Amino acid sequence: MAMKHRSYAFGIVLAAVAAIAVVVGAFLYLKKEPAHPSIDEATYAEIQTVTASSPQLAPAASRIRIPILAYHIVRPSYPSDSAAVRALALTPETFDAELAHLHSAGYHVIGFRDLEAYFASSTPLPSQPVILSFDDGWGDQYEYAFPILRKYGDTATFFVFTNAIDHGKFLTWTDLRTMLAAGMTVGDHSRSHPFLARITATSTLWGEIDGSKKLLEQELGTPVTEFAYPFGQYDPAIISLVKQAGFKSARGDYWDGGEVGRNRLYTLPALNAPTTTEAFDRMFP
Numbered sequence: 001m002a003m004k005h006r007s008y009a010f011g012i013v014l015a016a017v018a019a020i021a022v023v024v025g026a027f028l029y030l031k032k033e034p035a036h037p038s039i040d041e042a043t044y045a046e047i048q049t050v051t052a053s054s055p056q057l058a059p060a061a062s063r064i065r066i067p068i069l070a071y072h073i074v075r076p077s078y079p080s081d082s083a084a085v086r087a088l089a090l091t092p093e094t095f096d097a098e099l100a101h102l103h104s105a106g107y108h109v110i111g112f113r114d115l116e117a118y119f120a121s122s123t124p125l126p127s128q129p130v131i132l133s134f135d136d137g138w139g140d141q142y143e144y145a146f147p148i149l150r151k152y153g154d155t156a157t158f159f160v161f162t163n164a165i166d167h168g169k170f171l172t173w174t175d176l177r178t179m180l181a182a183g184m185t186v187g188d189h190s191r192s193h194p195f196l197a198r199i200t201a202t203s204t205l206w207g208e209i210d211g212s213k214k215l216l217e218q219e220l221g222t223p224v225t226e227f228a229y230p231f232g233q234y235d236p237a238i239i240s241l242v243k244q245a246g247f248k249s250a251r252g253d254y255w256d257g258g259e260v261g262r263n264r265l266y267t268l269p270a271l272n273a274p275t276t277t278e279a280f281d282r283m284f285p
């Protein structure tokens with residue numbers, strides 16, 4: 001009996017030890033448990049990051065940060081350059097350095113048509129997209145900027161006003177055809193570069209908007225579907241004529257650094273490209 005009692009007591013001790021082992025084991029297991037969520041958290045964070053930085057995963061209705069740069073003059077600087085010219089002019093070296101910086105900082109140059117397709121049909125965009133555009137049709141854009149764009153395999157849209165083409169220091173039809181053949185885009189910047197909002201006659205406005213488009217298309221043999229408002233200025237009547245003429249997007253006033261949505265396709269905000277590499281690098285960190 002004593003033996004029985006002893007073995008009974010031993011059984012209780014064993015059971016107690018086993019129970020403690022279960023409790024400790026469970027405790028250790030539960031203590032270990034948070035390790036799994038932390039792995040999941042990492043995976044989840046990764047998915048979140050991919051979603052946040054890949055516009056192709058976002059619905060097209062969403063807003064997107066799309067810097068649109070407007071360049072004017074790219075050529076060596078002259079001592080005689082006025083302050084107004086200096087404010088808009090970059091040397092070829094500076095332009096080259098800006099494109100090099102965009103590439104090394106992970107930006108991807110896209111065109112207005114890519115942005116239109118993104119908003120219209122959710123066509124994916126690369127991460128960190130940026131649009132390059134050139135205004136007013138200066139001949140130096142062909143001479144200096146075009147070769148640098150080709151060097152980096154980048155494209156740009158050249159907004160020209162038709163009265164200037166083939167005159168003086170402006171681009172020629174031949175320049176435009178050559179750039180088109182190399183993958184550049186030609187956009188419409190009106191016929192005479194007026195303040196459109198000051199024009200009261202609709203027929204004159206229509207000529208500035210649609211007349212210039214027809215001439216560009218006839219001379220270049222390709223659809224011209226992007227418009228840039230002269231001086232970046234527009235009003236509802238002008239926007240309405242731009243849409244009627246068949247443009248798919250229009251570039252307007254100044255970009256504040258924020259995101260834009262589909263509702264800004266005809267008032268796309270842009271910024272004059274910084275004329276120093278320091279300012280440019282700050283804009284594209």
Ligand SMILES: [Zn+2]
Nearest residue numbers: 135136230231
């Ligand atoms: Zn202009």
